[in-house]
Amino acid sequence: MKITDIKVIVCSPGRNFVTVKIMTDQGLYGVGDATLNGREKAVVAYLEEHVIPCLIGRDASRIEEIWNYLYRGAYWRRGPVTMCAIAGIDTALWDIKAKAANMPLYQLLGGASREHVLAYTHAQGTDIAECVDAVGARLGEGFKAVRCQTGIPGLRDVYGTGKYSVTTNAAQDAMPREESWSTPKYLSYVPGLFDRVRAEFGEDVHLLHDTHHRLTPIEAARLGKDLEPYRLFWLEDSVAAEHQEGFRLIRQHTTTPLAVGEVFNTIWDARLLIEEQLIDYIRMTVVHAGGVSAMRRVMDFAAVYNVRTGCHGAMDMSPICLGANLHLDLWAPNFGIQEYSGYLPEIEEVFPHAWSLSEGMLHPGDAIGHGVDIDEKLAKKYPYQRAYLPVNRLEDGTPWHW
Structure with a gap:
């Protein structure tokens, strides 16, 4: 089962979300969440510029191999942007795997x-x-x-x-x-x-x-x-x-x-x-x-x-x-x-x-699968809007943990 296409869908129905959708040559697809709140576009760029080109044509059933390929292959490991991008791919692949097995993911x-x-x-x-x-x-x-x-x-x-x-x-x-x-x-x-x-x-x-x-x-x-x-x-x-x-x-x-x-x-x-x-x-x-x-x-x-x-x-x-x-x-x-x-x-x-x-x-x-999908037509009605998490300060003005 080969990966034929991967889309990144960004929408903002009240909050910004980054969704990965993986299509295969057997007609099955899966979706994964890759949202990093307040830094969403950084993950989008990571996926579109660095991850997706490496995955087209690969076997969608080899989840473990793909996970390690993305994690170890980057050399600059870890960090929220990298791991959210990997999460979007990995979750979508598990969705496909469970659909191919005709069972809910927990089974x-x-x-x-x-x-x-x-x-x-x-x-x-x-x-x-x-x-x-x-x-x-x-x-x-x-x-x-x-x-x-x-x-x-x-x-x-x-x-x-x-x-x-x-x-x-x-x-x-x-x-x-x-x-x-x-x-x-x-x-x-x-x-x-x-x-x-x-x-x-x-x-x-x-x-x-x-x-x-x-x-x-x-x-x-x-x-x-x-x-x-x-x-x-x-x-x-x-x-x-x-x-x-x-x-x-x-x-x-x-x-x-x-x-x-x-x-x-x-x-x-x-x-x-x-x-x-x-x-x-x-x-x-x-x-x-x-x-x-x-x-x-x-x-x-x-x-x-x-x-x-x-x-x-x-x-x-x-x-x-x-x-x-x-x-x-x-x-x-x-x-x-x-x-x-x-x-x-x-x-x-x-x-x-x-x-x-x-x-x-x-x-x-x-x-079957993880049981969540995205309505792409409806998502288009809610375009991305730049947003931030708050910043926190002590009473004397010192920046502090939010």
């Missing part, structure tokens, strides 16, 4: 380990009271796990809260939006959020929180200890992801479960964290990790060390990525939880999908 991986996939969603507010109300609304929708984020008094546009919780568009903002940050204000305010949420909703709901890489290890250790009475499902991205050794200090001081990995690109980024059991959940995701092939390796490696999975699932990855994640989630014996932030109606129309959500549980569906 090709080895079959389901569970009946459905536990999901968590987001609840946010500009202050504690507003966030508590949002948690109640999410629980009313059937979710059993909720990530809670609150604004901080005196700070503007804190991550994960307010109307600017998604990527800004160049038509609205000529430059990336800037947010403000104060670690002392944050550390003194956030424990009060979880005190209120537990008092309001009890112990049965799973609560999660994202620090978004903003603390030092000792600050993260202090926060983890302060949050212990509220028994979080996890504390996410507590320190800058590059600082793997910093988790040793955090681990020494708190029993709050730790999660990290959404900005990781390869298994090497997570090796130390997993081997030393410094985290409880690895949050890598198909599009950023290098595809289904790479994500399966990460999951298997993590299982050896009792680390569970928690794939990143924000709206800046297309429904194709979520679909691929869900097939892996259903299969992985060490699955933990799947992030689900939801999608705008326009996005779901452009990307018809077999996956479903019911009572806080997701399932990839039983369509």
Whole structure:
């Protein structure tokens, strides 16, 4: 089964997405997500100028060989642009492979380990009271796990809260939006959020929180200890992801479960964290990790060390990525939880999908392949629009981790 053509489709039905579509001489095609939020065109150029010319005429069934050809053959390995490009190709090839086998992807991986996939969603507010109300609304929708984020008094546009919780568009903002940050204000305010949420909703709901890489290890250790009475499902991205050794200090001081990995690109980024059991959940995701092939390796490696999975699932990855994640989630014996932030109606129309959500549980569906497609005609109605993720600063103006 030869690859005859590969297209890169860029559209913006509320968010920018980069989709790879691979066609074969047997009439089968597959699609993969290659979106890198805020740097989408860099991946497009990498694919069109450097990857696609090397793949026409190759055997689409040789997924492992193609993955290593693209990874090892580039010499300049890793990095978000390279790995998103590889992910788009790899995911599309797995889609074709499963279609050729006439089965859903999770069956090709080895079959389901569970009946459905536990999901968590987001609840946010500009202050504690507003966030508590949002948690109640999410629980009313059937979710059993909720990530809670609150604004901080005196700070503007804190991550994960307010109307600017998604990527800004160049038509609205000529430059990336800037947010403000104060670690002392944050550390003194956030424990009060979880005190209120537990008092309001009890112990049965799973609560999660994202620090978004903003603390030092000792600050993260202090926060983890302060949050212990509220028994979080996890504390996410507590320190800058590059600082793997910093988790040793955090681990020494708190029993709050730790999660990290959404900005990781390869298994090497997570090796130390997993081997030393410094985290409880690895949050890598198909599009950023290098595809289904790479994500399966990460999951298997993590299982050896009792680390569970928690794939990143924000709206800046297309429904194709979520679909691929869900097939892996259903299969992985060490699955933990799947992030689900939801999608705008326009996005779901452009990307018809077999996956479903019911009572806080997701399932990839039983369509052959990974069960997600792209409506190319509809996608053309939503042309690419340059957009940026925000930039963060301390109150004195120092650039800080967003």
